[in-house]
Amino acid sequence: MAPHIFNVAARAYQRIQEEKTNQVILVSGESGAGKTESTKLMVKHLVYMSPNRSDDLHNKIVQVNPLLEAFGNAQTIINDNSSRFAKYLELSFDERGQVIGATIRDYMLEKARVVTCNKDEGNFHIFYSLFAGASKQQLIGLNLSESKDYRIIKCGCLKLLEEKTKYREIYLQQMDALKRIGFDADDMNILHCMLGAIIHLTEVRFKEADKANEPLEIVNPDQVELEALLGLSNKCAKYFWTACDVNCCLRYGNMAGCLAITPKTKMKGLKLYHL
């Protein structure tokens, strides 16, 4: 029999029960081949085969998907909802073959897309949905104006800006999923702050140095004063710095920089590289 989504899931499940050994299903293929959709169907089938299948657990596993997709998927020329990261999903079963938990680990996120994307493609869905779904007040609180004003959005396909309804829907799904998996109002606020901060960070402009290895000058230093810009509370700032780590890559002309900012040493960790 040719590879079949449900058959592969059923065989893995059968072996778990009969041999009591871990089973791995590797889903590979070119972009748009159907890896993401197939994985969702296999998870659905694995949970369905559990003796007392828990709709609640299944719902939780499924509900995390829109969240992951919002942060890690983007429109490409091949796939409107292309996963720009890889994920490792681990399902745990008890002795009776009952699904008792799930862990999802993401890796290889295409971080460079945040700062530069093909003009026919999109940035990560989350940025469009933030502008389409967050209230005016929330956006003002993040010091954000209209989406079209930001490089992070302007670098991609501008037609996506017209799909407000779709992105508002995605935003609502995300907020709902966050609530269901236990995010409280504070966590939501932190999340919005982090997104706002990333958008502001990508607005930082550099003046190119005359010689190689000379430090670059930031043309608009106000953009780096994120705490002032966003009024990040201590708790929020802590999360932000942890999340950002050294991964905020900025690009200006043929230069790229990695900002390793900490609250105490705001500019100290700025490392710049010639591309």
Ligand SMILES: Nc1ncnc2c1ncn2[C@@H]1O[C@H](COP(=O)(O)OP(=O)(O)OP(=O)(O)O)[C@@H](O)[C@H]1O
């Ligand atoms: N089993 C399926 N049933 C219905 N539609 C499907 C199925 N598999 C794939 N598709 C269609 O193909 C599109 C691309 O599928 P999917 O996003 O799963 O591809 P992918 O291999 O994960 O791509 P990428 O590597 O770009 O993330 C989906 O948006 C959907 O329209």
